[in-house]
Every structure is written in structure tokens, then in C-alpha cells.
Amino acid sequence: MPANPEQIHVAFRQIGRKLAGRAESEQAARRAALQLLEACGLEPGSFGAAAEAAAASEPTLRCALPLAESAAAGYSCSSHLRRYKVVAVDGSQSVPDRHAEVLFALLNVAAVTMDVGSGSLPAVDVDTTMLFGSDLYPEDGPLLSEGEIALRRDAAERAALLRMANPASGPSVALLDGPLELWGPKDLADADAFSRALAGYLENLLALERRGWLVAGYVDKPAADLVLRLLEIRRAAPQDLKRLRRYHPLRLSSDRWLFGQILQPRQRSAIFAVQSTSRAKYTGSLALHFFYLNVGAEGRPAIARVEIPGWIAANPGRVDLLHQVLIEQCAILGSRAYPYAIHRAHESASLSPAEIEQIKLRLLLEMRNQGVEPEAASAKASAKRVSSLKGSA
Amino acid sequence: MTGQIEIGRLLRSSTAGFVVGCRVGQLDVPSFGALVRAPLGEDYQVYGLIHNIKVGDDGLVRQIVTAENVSPEVILDNRERRIVPVELSVATVGYERRSSIHHLLPPRPPVSLDTIYLCDDNDLKRFTSAGRCGYFRLLVGAADLPLAELLAVHIQQVQAAQNDGGAWRAVAVQEIITQLGEDYTLLTSVLRAVREADPSS
Numbered sequence: 001m002p003a004n005p006e007q008i009h010v011a012f013r014q015i016g017r018k019l020a021g022r023a024e025s026e027q028a029a030r031r032a033a034l035q036l037l038e039a040c041g042l043e044p045g046s047f048g049a050a051a052e053a054a055a056a057s058e059p060t061l062r063c064a065l066p067l068a069e070s071a072a073a074g075y076s077c078s079s080h081l082r083r084y085k086v087v088a089v090d091g092s093q094s095v096p097d098r099h100a101e102v103l104f105a106l107l108n109v110a111a112v113t114m115d116v117g118s119g120s121l122p123a124v125d126v127d128t129t130m131l132f133g134s135d136l137y138p139e140d141g142p143l144l145s146e147g148e149i150a151l152r153r154d155a156a157e158r159a160a161l162l163r164m165a166n167p168a169s170g171p172s173v174a175l176l177d178g179p180l181e182l183w184g185p186k187d188l189a190d191a192d193a194f195s196r197a198l199a200g201y202l203e204n205l206l207a208l209e210r211r212g213w214l215v216a217g218y219v220d221k222p223a224a225d226l227v228l229r230l231l232e233i234r235r236a237a238p239q240d241l242k243r244l245r246r247y248h249p250l251r252l253s254s255d256r257w258l259f260g261q262i263l264q265p266r267q268r269s270a271i272f273a274v275q276s277t278s279r280a281k282y283t284g285s286l287a288l289h290f291f292y293l294n295v296g297a298e299g300r301p302a303i304a305r306v307e308i309p310g311w312i313a314a315n316p317g318r319v320d321l322l323h324q325v326l327i328e329q330c331a332i333l334g335s336r337a338y339p340y341a342i343h344r345a346h347e348s349a350s351l352s353p354a355e356i357e358q359i360k361l362r363l364l365l366e367m368r369n370q371g372v373e374p375e376a377a378s379a380k381a382s383a384k385r386v387s388s389l390k391g392s393a
Numbered sequence: 394m395t396g397q398i399e400i401g402r403l404l405r406s407s408t409a410g411f412v413v414g415c416r417v418g419q420l421d422v423p424s425f426g427a428l429v430r431a432p433l434g435e436d437y438q439v440y441g442l443i444h445n446i447k448v449g450d451d452g453l454v455r456q457i458v459t460a461e462n463v464s465p466e467v468i469l470d471n472r473e474r475r476i477v478p479v480e481l482s483v484a485t486v487g488y489e490r491r492s493s494i495h496h497l498l499p500p501r502p503p504v505s506l507d508t509i510y511l512c513d514d515n516d517l518k519r520f521t522s523a524g525r526c527g528y529f530r531l532l533v534g535a536a537d538l539p540l541a542e543l544l545a546v547h548i549q550q551v552q553a554a555q556n557d558g559g560a561w562r563a564v565a566v567q568e569i570i571t572q573l574g575e576d577y578t579l580l581t582s583v584l585r586a587v588r589e590a591d592p593s594s
Contacts, residue, residue, distance in 0.1 A: 117466075
């Protein structure tokens with residue numbers, strides 16, 4: 001059954017009325033944000049101090065912290081890199097479906113290794129873990145939640161990065177699809193699961209540092225407006241700081257728009273530190289930093305956020321090398337720039353519904369071969385399946 | 394039947410022809426006009442001529458071709474690792490049963506994932522020496538074949554394998570004249586192509 005056309009029609013009219021006044025508000029927010037960013041470039045200290053003061057009263061505050069480079073400038077990298085190694089990982093998962101005949105979960109992590117400039121065939125490594133039976137109920141607890149399975153996937157991706165990264169003998173870059181920071185799901189039955197995953201991950205990061213690898217998280221079309229938040233805080237009056245969670249005067253602008261104005265194609269932004277609750281966990285050489293990167297073309301900026309640990313942020317040579325590798329990788333995909341190795345990892349890790357169905361059928365067969373009769377699918381699932389078949393005869 | 398050069402596996406088929414899928418990396422062996430065979434069990438195999446080779450693409454390949462420089466590693470990755478199959482279209486020209494070759498459509502076509510082999514010179518000589526080019530009828534009757542080029546390349550390949558001073562070629566040309574005698578335009582086109590492909594002409 002399609003959506004109710006009358007209600008959709010009414011909704012469109014309401015949206016149209018709201019949009020009529022939006023363009024003007026958006027322009028005003030953008031102008032204000034750009035002016036503030038230019039001011040931040042001139043006096044980063046006052047912006048940083050404002051953010052630190054706000055964080056003291058609102059510890060969950062998440063925003064950028066300016067460092068030595070001017071926030072209102074763009075930075076180019078050195079020219080063509082002849083040879084480098086890149087490893088990219090990505091993962092996907094299938095969660096248990098209680099309506100299906102059998103409960104199982106899949107974690108699929110792919111790592112792609114390219115020795116660019118060697119002329120050799122890239123390596124693709126796919127690591128699949130199947131969770132079945134007691135695996136799905138750790139320590140006799142409840143069924144693994146979607147968040148717990150996603151956390152296991154994230155941890156497996158990061159472990160794969162270390163597994164594939166042999167001690168570096170030349171420029172070597174390890175890339176994650178998404179943030180460098182490990183995110184903790186809210187629905188964890190096992191309260192320590194995230195702490196354990198994080199501890200393992202931080203050890204992996206340190207090992208990668210020791211092996212001489214540069215590590216980065218690549219966030220395409222980033223939505224977390226960390227710099228915009230810094231600008232909002234600088235502009236906030238004392239009474240605004242008391243209700244910071246509901247104070248977003250520049251919301252109609254964005255980091256992507258701001259840096260799309262400032263950065264020329266192939267340029268990166270200044271490096272920022274990150275104010276967040278994670279500061280206490282990612283310390284020393286692991287402290288989280290980021291920069292924006294314009295991987296678009298003249299007149300068509302495409303802004304990505306690149307998250308890096310402190311050991312890279314503190315070394316201009318390493319930043320330059322990472323910058324070059326990302327530009328080279330993005331150039332491979334032509335007009336829709338995105339790091340090739342990450343795309344290939346994503347492509348190799350993706351589990352299609354048809355593939356999951358095949359695996360389920362083989363699992364059902366194995367159960368029957370072992371004398372275990374699976375349950376029937378739920379009536380709801382059967383009805384959905386029948387509905388989807390209509391008209392196919 | 395001495396050669397065992399595998400060129401791919403069957404994707405789909407009908408009595409009149411079949412399509413073979415292979416990786417780009419396997420593409421250095423089969424060629425347009427080559428005779429191939431699909432063994433379907435003891436004493437039974439289907440023969441066909443490759444009449445089209447199609448290299449597929451996907452969204453990623455289309456995107457990469459817009460880039461300024463494509464590195465050797467990316468080219469290798471897409472050819473060897475990614476699933477972008479090459480399709481070889483084959484026109485059926487006969488079959489062999491109990492060591493007897495027939496220039497007729499086969500009783501049943503090969504089925505999905507059957508292995509397809511390239512015929513060597515001995516296979517080619519055996520197949521083309523059976524009868525008097527009766528299988529040309531199947532090619533002439535098939536729709537959408539590049540008939541002139543296909544026959545020209547096939548005759549060139551057989552001539553090289555037969556090495557009989559042009560005797561088989563003369564029979565083949567006579568058969569073409571017989572079969573296309575009522576279509577002067579097509580006959581002229583085929584004969585021109587055959588002459589074009591003859592190294593001695």
C-alpha cells in the first residue's frame with residue numbers, strides 16, 4: 001500500500017511554506033559563520049578558551065578546538081607520490097531475525113591492500129564470522145542486540161587493520177571507513193563490552209604507530225558540524241551557555257558549506273583537536289584530531305572529514321603524506337571522488353540479502369543433517385514473503 | 394580432441410547457441426571465429442563458433458574511466474578481483490555422438506556452468522572434415538550473426554589447420570555459393586570477406 005496521497009500533498013504544501021523563508025535565514029547563518037571562522041583564524045586562542053570554558057560546565061560538549069594553523073586558510077600537499085602502501089577495511093553484518101526459521105548473525109570484514117606504484121595485484125582479504133546458538137547469548141545473557149553486533153563488527157574491522165599492516169617499509173596508510181573513534185552502542189546488555197573493545201582498539205592503534213603506519217578515519221559527507229559548534233560557542237552569551245544543548249543559532253549553515261568556501265580542490269583545512277567525552281580515553285599520541293579535505297573539483301567542492309590520532313597531527317610530514325595518499329586514492333574514482341581502497345573494502349564486505357538467504361538455507365540443511373529440526377518461519381514472515389511474490393507468475 | 398584449453402563456463406544456452414562467461418584474465422585464449430566444444434558426458438559434445446565477445450562493465454568501471462590516470466594496480470584489481478565477466482556468444486554448428494560428428498543442431502544444449510573448451514587444430518580438422526560444410530546452413534540461417542566476417546575468419550583458421558593446399562577452402566567457398574546463391578548482396582559480401590582473409594590472395 002503506498003503512502004496516503006492526501007496527507008503527502010498536505011505535507012508538501014506545509015514544507016513549501018516553510019522553505020519560502022529558509023533561503024534568507026540560511027544565507028544569514030552562513031554569513032555569520034564565515035565571519036566567525038575568519039575571526040577564529042585570526043585569534044584562535046579566544047575560540048579555544050571559550051570552548052574549554054563551555055566544556056567545563058557541559059562535559060558532553062562535542063566541538064572542534066583550534067590549534068596552531070589558521071582555521072580560515074587552506075593547505076596544499078606536496079606533489080605526486082610515486083609509491084605507497086594503503087590498507088583499507090570495512091565491514092557489514094547480518095543480525096538475527098526472530099521471524100526466520102533459525103537465529104544466526106554474520107560479521108563480514110574485508111581488508112584491501114594496495115601497493116600503489118608496484119604494478120602488483122591488490123590483495124582482498126575477507127573474514128567472515130558466523131554467530132549461532134550459544135554465541136548469540138554471551139555468558140547466558142539475552143540475545144545479542146543490533147548495537148552489540150555492530151560493536152563487534154567495528155572491533156573486528158579495527159583488528160583487521162592491524163592484522164594486515166605489516167611493519168611499514170615505506171609510506172604506509174591504514175584507512176577506516178568512518179570515524180577513527182570507536183562508538184559505543186546504547187543497548188549493551190554487557191556493560192563492559194564497550195570498555196573491552198575500546199581497550200583492544202587503543203592497543204591496536206599504538207601497535208600501528210609502532211609499526212610506522214599512518215592511520216585515518218575517512219568520513220564522507222560529514223554531518224557532525226564540529227567547527228560550527230565551536231563558532232556557536234564563541235558567539236554565545238553567558239545565558240546561552242547555560243542551555244547549550246538547545247543553542248544552535250548557526251544550524252542552517254554547516255562545516256561542509258564553510259570549508260567548501262575556503263578550501264580549493266585538493267586542499268585540506270587546518271588541523272583541529274576534538275573536545276568530547278572521548279578526550280579522556282584517547283590520550284597522548286592517540287588524542288583525536290581531524291581536518292577537512294576538499295576532494296571535489298573547481299566550483300563543485302566535496303568535503304570529507306579525516307580523523308587522525310595525535311602522532312600524525314603533531315608531525316607535518318606525516319600529515320602531508322596522508323593528505324597526498326587521500327588525494328591520490330580519491331582521484332582514482334574520477335568525478336565522484338572517494339578513496340578507492342575504502343570503496344573496494346566496502347564492496348568486498350557487503351552481504352547481499354540473497355547471500356544471507358543462501359547461508360541460512362545451508363545452515364538449515366546442516367541442522368537437518370545433524371538431526372535437528374528447525375522451527376518454521378513466523379506466520380508474519382511467511383505472509384510477507386507471499387506478498388512479495390505477487391505478480392511474479 | 395587433444396587440447397584441454399578451458400575458456401570458461403556456460404552462462405545460458407539454447408539449441409541454436411550458448412553464452413560462455415569467463416574472467417577478463419582468461420580472455421587471451423579465445424578469439425572471434427574460434428571453434429569451441431562443450432563436453433556433456435561420455436561420447437557427446439556440442440560444437441560452436443564464437444561470434445561475439447562482450448566485455449561487461451558496472452558502475453565502478455564507468456566511474457574509473459572518467460579519472461585522468463588509472464594506475465596498473467587499479468586495472469589489475471578490476472580485471473582479476475572484481476566480478477565483471479566477459480561473455481562469449483557461440484553459434485552452435487554441430488555435435489558429436491559416439492565418435493560421429495553431425496553438422497546439425499544438437500539433441501540438447503549444454504547447461505549452466507558446463508565447462509567450455511577451445512578446440513585445437515586436430516579438433517578443427519576432425520569437425521570440418523566431416524561432411525561438406527553442412528554446418529554453414531546453421532550459420533546462414535541464424536539471425537544477427539556477422540556472417541561475412543565469421544565465415545571469413547573460420548575459413549582462414551580451418552585452412553591453416555588443414556594445410557591441404559586450399560582443397561578444403563575450395564569446398565567451403567562452393568558451399569557458400571550454393572547456400573547464398575539467391576541472395577546476391579550477401580554472397581558478394583561474404584566472398585569479399587573470405588578473399589580479404591586469405592593470406593595468399
